[in-house]
Amino acid sequence: MRRLIILWLMLATMMFAAKPELMLLKEWDGQDVSGWLMSEKMDGVRAYWDGQKLISRGGIELSPPAWFTEGFPPFAVDGELWSKRGDFENIISIVKKKEPHDGWKNIAFYAFDVPHENGGLIQRLVKLEYYLKLNQADYLKVAKQITCKDEEHLKSFFQEIEKGGGEGVVVRNPDTKYVTKRDPSSLKIKSFHDAECEVVEHHKGEGKYKNSFGSLTCKTDEGIMFDIGSGFSDAERKNPPAIGSKITYKFQEITKGGKPRFPVYMRMKEEI
Structure with a gap:
């Protein structure tokens, strides 16, 4: 028994790496970001x-094939494992497998910072770009950055991303250092908010959904209860999120009572 416990502890240590301290985004509140760098907010897996080695935001060591990380630099890079817009479910299914597999050919690691490099964001990314000119890394790309001219330019870029099915836009002050917390120099812009909640009850549907799942009641960490009845696919109507599971939902705003207005189901919350 003791040997089994020691073996389990060894395997657990191999699976979990030190949880990385990462830059986090704040919501844009309309402040002037002229001269800042803007890029698409990719809906993938932060890594x-x-x-x-590649480590998830939650501190799990990922298992890409050796050819995926071949040519990656000997210094730290912060980025997103991503393929294309609207492909989150596929991306997460590729990344969370414990063994290397060919599915990784369908994604790439899009870098948006070099955390330990000195200077502003542009200088930090230049280091990576220079490295990639001298070294071939087929699955490592630098996320495209565009200088924001003014608010009209920002809104036009955001509308273009959203119209194409993208999640939103990230704007960052190019002169600031990499900060491992939510900071006003790194902002996100989306037409909706998102959050997580726990499923506590299922409700039978009505009308076209009378023979299947219709909606669910969920609870936030603060204990706020509310219902979600939209955003589910036909397959999810037949096999809804289990009671006790965590889901991600989007909403427009919070009411005076603390409930999300017009909540819409997005997906299961993946622990990775």
Whole structure:
């Protein structure tokens, strides 16, 4: 028994790496961001390359094939594992498998910062770009950055991204250092908010959904209860999120009573 416990602890240590301290985004509140860098907010899996291995935001060491990280730099890179818009479910299914597999050919690691490099954001990314000119890394790309001219330019870029099915826009002050917390120099812009909640009850549907699942009641960490009845696919209507599971939903605003207005189901919350 003791040997089994020791073996389990060894395997657990191999699966979990130190949880990386990452830059986090605040909501844009309309402030002037002229001269800042803007990029598409990718709806993928946040990852951290520590110079030797890929680690998820939650501190899980990922298992890409050796050819995926071939040519990656010996220094830290912060980025997103991504393929294309609207492909989150496929991306997460690729990334969360414990063994290397060919599915990784369908995604790439899009870098948006070099955390330990000195200077502003542009200088930090230049280091990575220079490295990639000298070294071939087929699955490592630098996320495209565009200088924001003014608010009209920002809104036009955001509308273009959203119209194409993208999640939103990230704007960052190019002169600030990499900060491992929510900081006013790194902002996100979306037409909706998103959050997580726990499923506590299922409700039978009505009308076209009278023979299947219709809606669910969920609870926030603060204990706020509310119902979600839209956003589910036909397959999810037949096999809804289990009671006790965590889901991600989007909404427009919070009411005076603390409930999300017009909540819409997005997906299961993936622990990775």
